[in-house]
Amino acid sequence: MNLEYLEKERFFAQTQRGLEAIALTELEELGAVQCEAAYCGVYFKAAPKILYKINYCARTVNHVLAPLVSFSCPTEEVLYKKARQFPWSDLFSLDKTFAIKANVSSSKINHSYFATFKLKDAVVDQFRDQFGKRPNVDPVKPDVLLNLNIRDNRAVISLDTSGESLHRRGYRVDTVIAPMQETLAAAIILLSGWKGEQPLIDPMCGAGTLLAEALMIYCNIPSAFKRKTNRFGFVHLPDYDAKVWRKIKGEADAAVRPYAEGLISGSDMDAGAARAARRNLNQIQGGKDITILKKDFRDIEEAKNHMIVTNPPYGIRVGEKQKLFSMYKQMGDFFKQKCTGSKAFVLCGDKELSKQIGLKISRRIPLFNGPLETRLVKIDIY
Ligand SMILES: C[S@@+](CC[C@H](N)C(=O)[O-])C[C@H]1O[C@@H](n2cnc3c(N)ncnc32)[C@H](O)[C@@H]1O
Numbered sequence: 001m002n003l004e005y006l007e008k009e010r011f012f013a014q015t016q017r018g019l020e021a022i023a024l025t026e027l028e029e030l031g032a033v034q035c036e037a038a039y040c041g042v043y044f045k046a047a048p049k050i051l052y053k054i055n056y057c058a059r060t061v062n063h064v065l066a067p068l069v070s071f072s073c074p075t076e077e078v079l080y081k082k083a084r085q086f087p088w089s090d091l092f093s094l095d096k097t098f099a100i101k102a103n104v105s106s107s108k109i110n111h112s113y114f115a116t117f118k119l120k121d122a123v124v125d126q127f128r129d130q131f132g133k134r135p136n137v138d139p140v141k142p143d144v145l146l147n148l149n150i151r152d153n154r155a156v157i158s159l160d161t162s163g164e165s166l167h168r169r170g171y172r173v174d175t176v177i178a179p180m181q182e183t184l185a186a187a188i189i190l191l192s193g194w195k196g197e198q199p200l201i202d203p204m205c206g207a208g209t210l211l212a213e214a215l216m217i218y219c220n221i222p223s224a225f226k227r228k229t230n231r232f233g234f235v236h237l238p239d240y241d242a243k244v245w246r247k248i249k250g251e252a253d254a255a256v257r258p259y260a261e262g263l264i265s266g267s268d269m270d271a272g273a274a275r276a277a278r279r280n281l282n283q284i285q286g287g288k289d290i291t292i293l294k295k296d297f298r299d300i301e302e303a304k305n306h307m308i309v310t311n312p313p314y315g316i317r318v319g320e321k322q323k324l325f326s327m328y329k330q331m332g333d334f335f336k337q338k339c340t341g342s343k344a345f346v347l348c349g350d351k352e353l354s355k356q357i358g359l360k361i362s363r364r365i366p367l368f369n370g371p372l373e374t375r376l377v378k379i380d381i382y
Contacts (some may be wrong), residue, residue, distance in 0.1 A: 015060060048239060059186035059213065062165045066161050069157050074153050080119075091144070098123065098143065098144040109153075123135075123146075169216075178313070198305055198306055199263055200264050200309060219256055256285070312348070324353060347367065347369065347375070349374055350375070
């Protein structure tokens with residue numbers, strides 16, 4: 001088969017907005033080459049074993065796409081015609097379910113819903129021509145996930161080599177009102193540079209996402225450790241090599257190391273949040289040994305020489321922000337009075353709030369928490 005990714009060995013890793021640079025570093029560390037950051041993602045080249053490794057281990061990436069075919073696509077008719085010519089049955093069989101995710105921008109085809117529909121028709125009609133039967137669509141848990149990207153009237157159809165988004169690590173069994181996405185939490189830990197040299201705490205831990213990602217990073221637990229091994233999209237690539245995948249998985253699993261007791265802890269003033277964090281951490285190897293308390297950070301006795309990572313409330317609703325000013329000020333007092341020798345990385349909603357902390361900010365990193373533009377601020381506490 002003449003597939004684009006086989007010719008070029010080039011893939012696209014989709015990220016949350018703002019995580020492109022950290023994802024690029026991570027992909028290079030995992031063995032990707034010729035990495036190039038783009039909007040919400042990174043292009044890279046990789047041999048199959050590196051592609052499998054990225055899907056199994058990358059912490060800051062959501063999906064990895066393998067382009068199958070691309071073409072100029074001025075109309076829906078062209079999309080249908082070109083897609084119908086593609087040998088879909090070489091990629092997956094009738095008994096597999098499939099789904100399509102489409103993104104459309106700056107093009108004559110300006111509605112992703114219709115683009116999805118056209119591509120689905122083309123796939124189904126081609127199967128029908130060949131076998132007199134069609135595969136079913138399963139929008140929730142498809143076996144095969146296709147990605148259609150139309151930009152500037154050029155279409156790229158890719159196989160999603162991840163399948164389900166990689167942020168679904170499998171440990172989140174409980175949640176709070178504003179949980180952070182796992183990829184963002186992992187990015188914050190990686191950006192902090194923490195490698196376990198000092199204890200790490202999150203004094204406003206919510207459902208414990210930062211703690212869970214810190215634990216997985218410290219213990220080298222692959223990001224997809226809890227995922228079913230056959231649920232990755234790459235098993236549908238024509239050059240998929242099960243032996244190579246087993247070897248890559250075996251090597252990554254063998255690198256897992258035990259948790260060092262006392263290294264990570266968290267607390268939250270809300271009993272429900274503390275319970276959620278407890279339940280989530282219990283899902284991860286070593287997580288049961290992490291202390292989680294129901295506690296207001298103002299009641300913490302001290303956290304000297306620690307790494308503090310936290311995501312306080314932002315107060316996006318009118319009137320809430322004023323109330324938060326004094327809380328951010330008290331957080332600054334807590335740092336000053338009880339956390340000497342520590343470093344803090346705080347994900348703040350905006351400049352006004354971070355100013356209330358009242359301590360010198362040595363680094364500001366713009367990040368998006370979902371659609372919200374935020375800043376990760378670094379504070380060295382002396
Ligand atoms: C935005 S949420 C954190 C979400 C978390 N990063 C996650 O992924 O689930 C903010 C948390 O701060 C907690 N919080 C607010 N004020 C607090 C205080 N004074 N002491 C401790 N926790 C507090 C809230 O209960 C809430 O769970």
